[in-house]
Amino acid sequence: MKTVLITGANKSIGFETARQLAKQGYFIYLGSRDINNGTQAADTLKAEGLSNVEAIAIDVCDKASIEAARKTIEAKSGLLDVLVNNAGILGIQPQNASDMNTDEIRKVFDTNFFGTIDVTQAFISLLEKAEVPVIVNVTSGLGSLTLHSDPNWKYYPYKTAAYGTSKTAQNAYTVVLAAELKDKGFKVNAIDPGYTATDFNNHSGPNSVEYAAAFVARYAVLDANGPTGNYFSPDIETENNESPW
Structure with a gap:
């Protein structure tokens, strides 16, 4: 059974992704900063008959927590097939580029950008053992510089000095990481789930x-x-849904 780690999987898109992948036969580690919230989420899925799920504590802003999660998964599964870097925060509003406090911007980057890097780097050695290692970096359309430069884009007015820029940085990291790992058979992509309620x-x-x-x-x-x-x-809305960077 292939294994998946999803960060921020105790609610919303992360939780539903866990549910859908569990239904497809994957074993899911539901990453949650608060293990109690993660356990409740796992129990919900188990009550639905999905026994192939397990909560795991992982705070993407805490390297010790990340390393502990890596050791747990290594001991239990020996490898990791799929990493979904889903954990993210929006940050305080509004986010004006001219006056947003840089301490608040750093908080968003710590989770959305540096958190993605720290988790990815920690799990590379386990992913390398998979037949086809997959990394999904959950991003946003607000990270696209091309779209943000187009006044006709429907979300053009939604500029965010912390959230959007953190996702632009995450996208750039995805490009570099994918190129570096391509010859090792990794599949690394930035995935925008769309504007979701x-x-x-x-x-x-x-x-x-x-x-x-x-x-x-x-x-x-x-x-x-x-x-x-x-x-x-x-x-x-094209055949392959490929977004411009």
């Missing part, structure tokens, strides 16, 4: 959590022929 945005998004999670899950189950080094979004 969650507590992240006061449930203002038009897409459902189920729809968003299905899009994320699609890129978690790639085989050796799958794409790598790409940026995909359901909001890009």
